[in-house]
Amino acid sequence: MRIFVPKEVYPGEARVAISPGGVSKLIKLRAEVEVEKGIGAGINWTDEDYETAGARLSTDRTQSLKEAELILRVRKPPIEEAGDLRAAAIHVSLLDPFNDEKLVRRLAERQVTAISMEMIPRVTVSQPMDVLSSQANLVGYEAVILAAAGINRILPMMTTAAGTIKPLRMFVIGVGVAGLQAIATGRRLGAWVEAFDTRPVVEDQVKSLGAKFVKLDLGETGETAGGYAKPLTPEQLQKQRELMAEHVALADIVITAAQVFGRKAPVIITSEMVRRMRPGSVVVDTAMETGGNVEGGIRDQEVNLNGVKIIGFSNLAGRVAGHASEMYSNNLCAFVQFFWNKETKTFGLDLNHEILKSCVVTHGGQIVNETIKKAYGAT
Numbered sequence: 378m379r380i381f382v383p384k385e386v387y388p389g390e391a392r393v394a395i396s397p398g399g400v401s402k403l404i405k406l407r408a409e410v411e412v413e414k415g416i417g418a419g420i421n422w423t424d425e426d427y428e429t430a431g432a433r434l435s436t437d438r439t440q441s442l443k444e445a446e447l448i449l450r451v452r453k454p455p456i457e458e459a460g461d462l463r464a465a466a467i468h469v470s471l472l473d474p475f476n477d478e479k480l481v482r483r484l485a486e487r488q489v490t491a492i493s494m495e496m497i498p499r500v501t502v503s504q505p506m507d508v509l510s511s512q513a514n515l516v517g518y519e520a521v522i523l524a525a526a527g528i529n530r531i532l533p534m535m536t537t538a539a540g541t542i543k544p545l546r547m548f549v550i551g552v553g554v555a556g557l558q559a560i561a562t563g564r565r566l567g568a569w570v571e572a573f574d575t576r577p578v579v580e581d582q583v584k585s586l587g588a589k590f591v592k593l594d595l596g597e598t599g600e601t602a603g604g605y606a607k608p609l610t611p612e613q614l615q616k617q618r619e620l621m622a623e624h625v626a627l628a629d630i631v632i633t634a635a636q637v638f639g640r641k642a643p644v645i646i647t648s649e650m651v652r653r654m655r656p657g658s659v660v661v662d663t664a665m666e667t668g669g670n671v672e673g674g675i676r677d678q679e680v681n682l683n684g685v686k687i688i689g690f691s692n693l694a695g696r697v698a699g700h701a702s703e704m705y706s707n708n709l710c711a712f713v714q715f716f717w718n719k720e721t722k723t724f725g726l727d728l729n730h731e732i733l734k735s736c737v738v739t740h741g742g743q744i745v746n747e748t749i750k751k752a753y754g755a756t
Contacts, residue, residue, distance in 0.1 A: 378723045381445035382412045383438055387452040391419050391698035394450045397426040399706035404431035407722045411435050420699045447724055449709055456480050464488035467724055471495050474738050474749050475639045485739040496736040503732050505711035510554045511704040512694040517558025519693040520661045524630045527659045527686050533567020544569045548628035550645060551635035552579040555663055559632045560586045593620040614643060626653040631660045633670035641668040648673045656684025665691040
């Protein structure tokens, strides 16, 4: 089977879909692997590294896309490149299917089997393939590093001859993978950390990291089968903001990591809440790619509101692209290896398998994913 890995063309994307080590894993499957020349230059993986691992270098991106049977990449393809994919090709990436119906329909028209890595189900067998979790870990870490760099104080308590410095207060909102990593990183740097999530079941995880769990009575809440927080009603969102206002006002650093799978991120921090914070405080919104949690935040910018810095950088995982690429490559390789047919030396498309049933979006000229069809209003 011929596998092609192109360079990323999404603006600002520094991550790479496959590492030289990942190429070695695919070569062991007896696959033919081709990567676009210069693919790893941005993170110091040379063309020689890829050739040593067994990959061929492509200098004709369009021709390689036309000939490839399996395409691996980080971001979704530009819609104009969908026309370059051969019929029955398998395209694997972060497809963003909820927000790009036009692209999804174009891929279906081209008879492409489009696989959305963000829709890998969170079941035990698929943990090595869980791209969202691997990248979210880095998002949580980077959010704290940005906050530490953006505030004009240090995080830990320090006792010196010149006096004692109190630890900074950090408030983390949203205790998924990114939130948990933010808590862990904040604690390692010495901050006093408290956290809130609409799912009471995460309280033990928060406490195990040495942080305080903030309990707010919002009525009935919970999580989906995939472990994501269920959307709150408008009334619950308003009550959440009112109950959190005091904790936000006391915090030196606020990290927001509240997202709802397949939907726009909820606005949980209002401008009024930010104005109540002490000047010099910092808010980092990790949900900018899905709309943002903080009112007044601007994507890929730092905003100053009444002396409080709101950091709204998107693609935080891409800011640590070296490790992010390693982890993404490992996820992709685990996915390909799991479904690889050793006899035919091809990727096996068993659409009845629970993993593929969840993440295959288009196949055979149709949109086959029930979740996506529902999102598009199809019956």
